[in-house]
Structure formats: structure tokens, C-alpha cells
Amino acid sequence: MERIPAARPTVTDEMVEAAANALRNEKMVLGESVFKFEEAFARYTGTKHAISLSSGTNALQLTLEGLGVRGKPVITTTLSFVATANVIVQAGGVPTFCDASQADNNIEPTKVRQAIGPSTAALMPVHLFGHPCDMRSLGAIAEEKGLILIEDACQAHGAVYHGKKAGSIGHVGCFSFYPTKNMTVGGDGGMITTDDTDLAKRIAKLRDCGRVSRYVHDVIGYTSRLNSSNAAFGLVQLKHLDQWNDRRRAIARLYTGLLKDVVELTPPPMGDKDVIPVFHLYAVHCQRRDVLAQHLIDKGIECGVHYPVPIHLQPVYKDLYGFKGGEFPVAEKLSQMLLSLPIFPTMTDDQVRRVAEEIRQFYGR
Numbered sequence: 143m144e145r146i147p148a149a150r151p152t153v154t155d156e157m158v159e160a161a162a163n164a165l166r167n168e169k170m171v172l173g174e175s176v177f178k179f180e181e182a183f184a185r186y187t188g189t190k191h192a193i194s195l196s197s198g199t200n201a202l203q204l205t206l207e208g209l210g211v212r213g214k215p216v217i218t219t220t221l222s223f224v225a226t227a228n229v230i231v232q233a234g235g236v237p238t239f240c241d242a243s244q245a246d247n248n249i250e251p252t253k254v255r256q257a258i259g260p261s262t263a264a265l266m267p268v269h270l271f272g273h274p275c276d277m278r279s280l281g282a283i284a285e286e287k288g289l290i291l292i293e294d295a296c297q298a299h300g301a302v303y304h305g306k307k308a309g310s311i312g313h314v315g316c317f318s319f320y321p322t323k324n325m326t327v328g329g330d331g332g333m334i335t336t337d338d339t340d341l342a343k344r345i346a347k348l349r350d351c352g353r354v355s356r357y358v359h360d361v362i363g364y365t366s367r368l369n370s371s372n373a374a375f376g377l378v379q380l381k382h383l384d385q386w387n388d389r390r391r392a393i394a395r396l397y398t399g400l401l402k403d404v405v406e407l408t409p410p411p412m413g414d415k416d417v418i419p420v421f422h423l424y425a426v427h428c429q430r431r432d433v434l435a436q437h438l439i440d441k442g443i444e445c446g447v448h449y450p451v452p453i454h455l456q457p458v459y460k461d462l463y464g465f466k467g468g469e470f471p472v473a474e475k476l477s478q479m480l481l482s483l484p485i486f487p488t489m490t491d492d493q494v495r496r497v498a499e500e501i502r503q504f505y506g507r
């Protein structure tokens with residue numbers, strides 16, 4: 143029985159050779175590939191600047207530090223990877239959660255207003271699973287209330303919202319290149335994108351030990367640089383991103399068609415001409431989720447659960463902030479229903495059909 147993984151990064155000889163070439167011929171950190179990758183990524187997203195970092199977490203944390211949120215609330219969704227909230231704590235801010243929307247799993251704009259207080263500094267939506275948030279509503283609230291709008295685009299490389307790429311819609315966008323993401327750098331890595339030149343300079347300084355010049359440091363910085371070899375790898379990956387995202391969308395359409403009469407399961411939103419998702423994950427809402435997941439695993443099909451525990455119910459957040467459950471009912475319910483089916487650009491139609499067939503059998507179709 144062929145095993146189908148949940149995700150599989152694409153690694154070609156061209157990528158490996160580009161990385162090896164950078165290792166042999168460039169400075170290992172802040173070599174020329176880093177700046178080439180940043181230039182290409184900024185061009186791709188349509189922003190003035192892109193600054194690379196050593197992870198998506200670093201991208202978010204240094205963004206919040208660069209913006210200065212210490213002591214101030216930052217609003218985000220509780221239905222995300224834990225790093226989305228950790229970075230607020232790490233930057234000295236106060237994580238302020240908001241419930242998710244059943245329709246697209248993203249932060250629910252109608253709940254954002256009630257989370258805003260007099261000192262709220264920023265609103266940080268997450269384009270979860272690669273599906274763009276309702277940025278028109280969120281942008282209008284941010285503007286009215288004077289909040290900085292930060293996109294956690296860690297799962298949304300190449301997603302488009304009303305003609306703009308994810309990462310170019312808010313004040314700043316943050317990306318992760320973790321190996322399962324829509325593109326990787328062959329290891330951990332991250333990027334911020336922005337038109338704000340001062341912010342880009344502050345983040346570039348923070349990632350490089352707070353350096354103004356070789357031996358002069360005027361802020362407390364970090365070692366958060368992307369290695370040159372990873373940047374060279376990422377530069378080659380970026381060339382394939384659009385084609386890979388097209389393939390992800392085709393797989394999503396195939397899944398949705400094959401599962402359309404399975405009433406126990408709701409497929410993810412497919413977008414339209416204005417909202418173009420990139421299916422970092424193909425996450426369905428389904429009944430008897432854990433039993434189905436085990437059934438698929440038994441059949442050699444790996445799936446994921448994103449996320450079985452909303453962030454506010456993680457032990458550390460319960461300890462630190464006293465959450466008890468029931469605060470964000472939609473996210474809590476979704477965390478029991480979400481199942482991520484395998485999706486990756488080299489997945490074949492036959493593999494998609496096999497996954498769909500096992501699901502249909504499970505529900506007795």
C-alpha cells in the first residue's frame with residue numbers, strides 16, 4: 143500500500159546546486175543571495191521592501207518589536223499556530239484573542255470591534271490555510287480605530303485579495319518558509335514585506351544584532367538572519383510558486399468535486415475572482431473527525447489537524463491569562479471538526495481520488 147504524506151516539499155537539483163554554490167562562493171550570512179532573494183520576493187508581493195529572517199516567528203516578533211507594541215494589546219485569532227500569539231508576548235504586548243468565522247476559519251471581523259480597547263496597538267489577522275481574510279472589513283476597522291494592520295501571511299504565499307498579494311495588503315506582511323509551507327528555503331526561514339522604509343530598516347537592524355555598523359549597536363538586537371544558502375534555495379523555489387499554487391488549487395477542486403455528496407463533510411471555501419486562496423492546507427469540517435483521521439492513517443493516508451487546541455486553551459495561555467474554555471465558541475467547535483487532507487504540488491490525481499474514496503467509504507457512500 144502506497145503511503146500518502148500530508149505534505150511534501152519539492153527539492154530539485156537546481157535548488158540544491160544553488161544552495162551549494164552560495165555556500166562555496168558567498169559569505170555564509172548576508173551574502174548576495176540574501177539580497178537577491180529579498181528583491182525578488184518584494185517584486186513578487188508588490189511591496190517596496192522584503193527583509194529575510196530565520197523563521198516566520200522571527201518575522202512576526204521583529205515586526206511587532208519594530209512597531210513598538212510593548213505593554214499594548216494586539217488582536218489576533220485564537221485559531222492559528224501558537225507562534226501567532228507567542229510573538230505578541232515575546233514583543234512585550236498583550237495577546238488579545240478574537241473568535242474565528244465558521245465560513246472561512248479566519249478571524250471573524252464582526253467580533254474584532256468588541257476586542258478593541260483604548261490602548262490596542264495592532265490587528266494581526268492570519269490568512270489561515272492560505273485563504274485570504276476579509277481584509278476590506280478588517281482594513282476599515284483598523285483605519286477607523288487607528289490600529290496597525292499586520293498580515294500573518296505565514297500560510298499564504300501568493301494568495302491574492304482584490305488584486306493584491308498577501309503581504310501587501312496591510313502595513314506589513316510576515317511569511318514562513320518552514321518546509322511544509324507553499325514554498326521553503328530548504329529549512330527554517332521567514333520574510334517580512336512592507337512599503338514602510340523606516341520599519342524595514344529597523345527590522346533589518348534587529349535581525350543583525352542591532353548593528354548600525356560593524357562594531358556599533360544602538361538597539362538590543364538578535365541573530366535572526368537567513369543563511370545565504372537558504373536564500374539561494376528559496377530564490378529558485380520562488381520561480382515555481384505560482385505553478386505550485388495552481389496545482390494546489392486544482393487538487394482542491396478535485397477533492398471538492400469528489401466529496402460533494404458527502405453530507406457529513408464541508409469542504410473549504412474555494413474563493414472567487416477577487417479572493418484567490420493558495421490551499422496551504424485543504425482543511426474540511428467533518429463529523430467524527432478523530433475516527434475518520436484514524437481510518438485514513440490505517441489506510442496509509444497521513445492527515446493533519448490544524449488546530450486541535452485553539453491558542454487560548456493551550457496550557458501556557460490558560461496559566462498566564464486564565465482562559466477556561468467557552469470564550470471563543472466557534473474556534474473551539476472548529477478545533478473539533480477540522481481535518482487537513484494531504485495536499486502538495488506533486489500529488490497526483492490518482493492519489494487525490496484514493497483519499498476521497500477512503501473518505502466516501504468511511505461515511506458509507
Ligand SMILES: Cc1ncc(COP(=O)(O)O)c(C=O)c1O
Pocket residue numbers: 197198199200222223225226268294296297317318319320330331332
Ligand atoms: C500562521 C502561522 N504563523 C506563524 C508561523 C511561524 O512560522 P515558523 O514556523 O517559520 O516560525 C507559522 C508556521 O509555522 C504559521 O503557520
